[in-house]
Amino acid sequence: MITKNDVVNMARHIVRKDKGKTDRSLMHPQREWNISILIGGIMLIIGITYSSSSFLHYRSILNDESVAEIKTANYREQLVDQVISYYGAKKDSYDHLFNSVVSKSTPVENTESGTATSTATSTIDVGIEILEEEEVATEEETIPDLITG
């Protein structure tokens, strides 16, 4: 009579034998297919990551409008204005003093009056020459004063 233990032993024997079976087939289409899909997926993910990071990197460069700064001449307008007004005042004082002295000075001989006139003109030239067209008017206004003075 077959007992319960005999059945269990038979089952164990069969199971053990099954475990010992070696798989002689080298290719497993299902397995290889899965591995291929896995590798392809990994490569796809790497590719997507790389291309998107490259895209974002180069897009940020294209959008970066910060232009390299080149040092340009610093024009100190305020200082220039100060200097111009300082020299303008200096010139006015010069003209004033010059005219006052020349007008007070004793009339010179005719031969010297030519010198006086040319002096006035050239003295003004030193200071003016600046205002281009306006200077002509200034000279014309100043010279008769000097001559009559």
Add this chain to the structure above:
Amino acid sequence: MNPTTKKVFIFSLVYFSVSLVVLGLIVFEVKRQGNNMVSDISLINQNVAFDQAQVSLQKLLNETKEDRAVINDMFLDNKRQINFLSDLENTADQFNLENKIISLDLSDKTDNPYQDLSINMEVIGEYSQVKKYIELIELIPLHSKVVKLVISNEEGSVWKAVITFTVTTLSV
């Protein structure tokens, strides 16, 4: 191994290797082109900045033309030096002062275009005229500076002043 299986296996390996190499080449090319683009963009940006700087400088030059002309006139240029000296003498004559330019000394040339013309002159005459002439020298509307001044009484109301002053010249 079954020959067909072997063939498929080798083909798969070759296909995989070729795909990997092509992918690597694509990545390398993307990287190279990207670097080229970065350097090109940097160059373009530099050129743009340079152009902008040039345009702004040109604009500044145009805007400040008159001011710069005024400032240039604060310096003696080569053409006006002789006239300036004649003017000094003629002005002294007009002030009824005897005058003599004792010495002229132009400072050594440096990297900048400015040189100091040192003028040492003496004027002799009435005290009030001498004083006014000195004031006039101080007020010359040029970049100038009185360096030394010696006034002495010659005789009675006749005074003598020896003035040393510098005028900055601009040689362009």
